[in-house]
Amino acid sequence: MHGALIDVENLFKHYPPDVKAVDGISFEIKSGQIFSMLGPNGAGKTTTVEILEGLRNPTSGTATIFGIDVTRDYSEIRDKVGILPQNFEPFDELKPPEAVEYWAGLYDKKMSRKDIGRLLEKVNLTERKNSVSKKLSGGEKRKLGIALSLINEPEVLFLDEPTTGLDPKARRDLWALIQDIRKKGTTVFLTTHYLDEAEKLADDVAIMHKGKIIARDSPEELIRKHAKLTVIVLVGVGPDGLKEIKRRGIEATTEADGDILVPVNDPSDMRTIFQKLSGIELKVKDMYTRRQTLEDVFLDLVGAKMEEGDLKP
């Protein structure tokens, strides 16, 4: 698409004999967005992002950033791109300021102590500046990785599963940092297999599955298109209750844990449905409403549940 910051067209990456890691995907990303590529492990996210980072060559297709073909002329855009690879680990024996100084040197960039201090402050690592990297927590290591990826003040930042394996607080800290980076105008390409992460951060989401993009839109639109906006959850009703609900003409499904889900397609229907349900004699342990999420979208699209590190039916 003309005017896109990142443009990928008909990209394939096949490995012999018959592994289709990336299977003919096309997408474009506009400047200033947080674009999230979502999918389980093995979906092809990292292969795609590594092609864009100049670390892998595609089997066929084109990938451009700023109009530059990354497979041929990546060196021309190296200055404008920041990268946090998957499972980033810093060099064990370097302290954060030393790691920043080292990395800056590899980009031909001189950074004063003040500059280094400012960058570490930005990623909230000032208090840990005297610890060697191997003593940093998982979240702190990723923050250091993000600091390194920001050294060249990139216009595009690739974050490949930046919060995988982190505790909830560390994840939220990183989310705040990523939002802050976007506010300053940096385009962020975020791969993740956390649906809530994509929902929270992304302006634009592509869901990838088995090398293909199976859905592409904003999180809100994906939810609107592929999931019911709200569901009423009935706990402890059992199969007999479900039968009775359906007999009364109310649409309902059962979740894996036995809970009954009653979709509410239009908020104005909520009252009517509640009235209908109250007319049925049900043994209900608990009842609540839930707004559907990207997870429900994914379930709807591939009929599978995403869990960390796996795709379980």
Add this chain to the structure above:
Amino acid sequence: MSRILADIKGFGRQYLRSKVGAFFTFAFPILLILLFGAIYSASGTQKVSLPVQNLDGSSFSIAYLNELNNTTLVTMKMIPADANITNYINDNSLSLALQIPANFGSKIADGLGSNYSGPVLVTIYGDQSQSTFGTAVAAVEAASVSFNYNLSRTLPLVAPGPPQGLKEGYKFLDYFLPGVVGITVMTNSLFSMSTICAEYRQRGFFKLLATTKLRKYEWLISKFVFFSIILILSLLTTFAVASAAFGTHSTITLLALAMIPAGAFLFVSLGMLLGVAIKDPESGAAVANAIGFPMMFLSGSFFPLDMMPHFLQVVATALPLTYFNNGLRDTMVYGNTGGALVNLAVVLVVGLIFFVLSSRLMSWKER
């Protein structure tokens, strides 16, 4: 150039802060020198301890033992005359012993008269597989020759003059020191690089580096420069310790200093070549050990190549460490500049082959 310097600084901090790196660069060679220095220098003449049982006790046997003592090859310790020598050897775990027979004096007296019935036989007990056995036999033979001359009043027609060392005052450690330097250069460069390459690949550091402006050849040069610098420092430190502790006489020449970067170039390149195929640091260490350890022993680091069987000497000529050790000894011990230059050239050419191969085969990117 600035990227190479940045990498040397960053990598150097990382390397020297890891206790293993600092140990093998500086502590290990000093430890080897102190250890071998203590073993070979404290005893000075390297005498062999020889327990002796004298069943005779005549003035002839005492004179014979004096001759044995004069050889300066053995230190004698007496075994009680009433002990069963075989049991005594077993009970005291002796590897050597000498027995003077009971009829030693009377048989000699007979022989000096008109009843000569052949020489009196002294018996050496010992493990013939040990080098100390050979020393004991040599001492007993020398003492016997001297004793016979004295008694028979024959004038010796040929005798060895006072020993003249090719290098006056040089000790075993002077020959050993270049070997230690060779081992240090090889272990640091080869072992480190093969493990580092595997670790960088496994932990994604190569991918990380590939995203920066640092080029592969710059990274290779940076490692070569870094190891050259720290290994020259290691050579100087080890040399200073050997000289201060044991008064070694070998000298550090410009050629010796030139050999260090050449060796670092050779073994860094070989380490990277191995690292191309190795997937994890554990395998890296195993492969480096499998190649490095035999090379250490077969290339004359610890003992002269002449001591080895012929076929192993042929094997040694195929090992690059042999040329590195020989080059260092040529310049540091023998003052043979021509020989050192030839060895330096061999090290550089082999290093260049490894460098070209490793830089062509190594890839930071995924296929």
